Amino acid sequence: MRSDLDGALRRLGRSKVLLVAADFDGTLSPIVSDPSAAAPDPRALEPLIGLAALPSTSVLVISGRARADVEKRLGPRIPGIDIIGSHGAEPGADEGLDVHPDIEVFAARLAPVVHHHPGSELEVKPFSVAFHLRNVSVKGQIRAGREAIECVGPIAAQVKKGKKVLEFMAVSADKGQALEAYRAARGASATFFVGDDVTDEAVFEVLGPGDVGVKVGPGPTAAHYRVEGQPDVAGLLTELLHQRDTHTRG
Numbered sequence: 001m002r003s004d005l006d007g008a009l010r011r012l013g014r015s016k017v018l019l020v021a022a023d024f025d026g027t028l029s030p031i032v033s034d035p036s037a038a039a040p041d042p043r044a045l046e047p048l049i050g051l052a053a054l055p056s057t058s059v060l061v062i063s064g065r066a067r068a069d070v071e072k073r074l075g076p077r078i079p080g081i082d083i084i085g086s087h088g089a090e091p092g093a094d095e096g097l098d099v100h101p102d103i104e105v106f107a108a109r110l111a112p113v114v115h116h117h118p119g120s121e122l123e124v125k126p127f128s129v130a131f132h133l134r135n136v137s138v139k140g141q142i143r144a145g146r147e148a149i150e151c152v153g154p155i156a157a158q159v160k161k162g163k164k165v166l167e168f169m170a171v172s173a174d175k176g177q178a179l180e181a182y183r184a185a186r187g188a189s190a191t192f193f194v195g196d197d198v199t200d201e202a203v204f205e206v207l208g209p210g211d212v213g214v215k216v217g218p219g220p221t222a223a224h225y226r227v228e229g230q231p232d233v234a235g236l237l238t239e240l241l242h243q244r245d246t247h248t249r250g
């Protein structure tokens, strides 16, 4: 499969207009037990910055995090790298920092659930509230998740289940729709996407035969390629940069 992936990256390098897109947590940044401590892997970020500097090449980071949060973690004004936040609900910098009015209601209803389940945590974002369970026992996760869904599920526009996180969305959005809109706006003729979470499946599902989707880590996926873990992402992006750079010079 690996040699097959190398061939696919070579082919992508030669595409007319290339979109290179990546998820953030668990893909560009190693998973950490404290989500507020997540930072990009410099070995993965460097080739991404290189790709963004090449002609006819767009680079997009698409995350469940709030847009401003991703921007802060990537570092100030990474040239040419676009960011879509909140699973697609925050497509651009000009969307403003308004918080959806339902968010306060979600957070108030979830507060007692957090209190019942030590280790669980709320993350309040402009368009969703994430209920993090990564520091809760496996048994506790199921109970806490069920309680949270009972409290907020009926009033949320959407509930997204990620890796040890439940996300209560005030608006309907998914990464797949967001990526489709972005690639149409950029006129991309081929797309590369790498991601590790359940929510990234929406992107793998909208990829076409000329595109390349890479799933990071184990689990069922619609992606055609897979790498073992987050440390492998840097190698993939470095190879893609090499292929694209060679093509755009020649």
Ligand SMILES: [Mg+2]
Residues within 6 Å of the ligand: 023, 024, 025, 026, 027, 195, 196, 197
């Ligand atoms: Mg992720």
